Amino acid sequence: MEKTPKKWISIRTKPAEYDIIYSQYQQTTCRNLSQYARQVLLKKPVVMKYRNQSADEILSALIAIKNEMAAIGNNYNQAVKKLHTMKDIPEMLTWILSNDLRQQQLVDFSRDMLHQLEKIHSLCMQK
Known part of the structure; x- marks a missing residue:
């Protein structure tokens, strides 16, 4: 299994869409936006931060x-x-x-x- 991803997927979003996606990413424990996108696209669970x-x-x-x-x-x-x-x-x-x-x-x-x-x-x- 490869450790470093080798293929690129680029998508275009409107600024408002990007803001929503980025906001949702920030509420997770993912290290970066790419990791978050892979988790969502592969329908893997995304761990959300819980604010107490x-x-x-x-x-x-x-x-x-x-x-x-x-x-x-x-x-x-x-x-x-x-x-x-x-x-x-x-x-x-x-x-x-x-x-x-x-x-x-x-x-x-x-x-x-x-x-x-x-x-x-x-x-x-x-x-």
């Missing part, structure tokens, strides 16, 4: 949480590195007071993250 709106929402929320956690973690690591370079008590006290806002942001974000995870959990339990 709940999973999309969950993924979107998790990505937002991950990005925010990375930013907060980066800021916190920078603050701790600064703490390790300090030599005297007054400098440390100044650092602690100036980083109080970052600590509050971390606490607030943790609370928001817990709320988001509870929403995700309830969405998953509905299924």
Whole structure:
């Protein structure tokens, strides 16, 4: 059996027809339009992509949480590195007071993250 197709079939379509065909192809798992056309013309099954709106929402929320956690973690690591370079008590006290806002942001974000995870959990339990 040949691995690489050797024969060509060319067809002409109107722009609107091509748009429809291409739109249908994009909803499949076919790697390219040629593979999709071969599957259809040979009456072989075409695997369609399935879009799960709940999973999309969950993924979107998790990505937002991950990005925010990375930013907060980066800021916190920078603050701790600064703490390790300090030599005297007054400098440390100044650092602690100036980083109080970052600590509050971390606490607030943790609370928001817990709320988001509870929403995700309830969405998953509905299924």
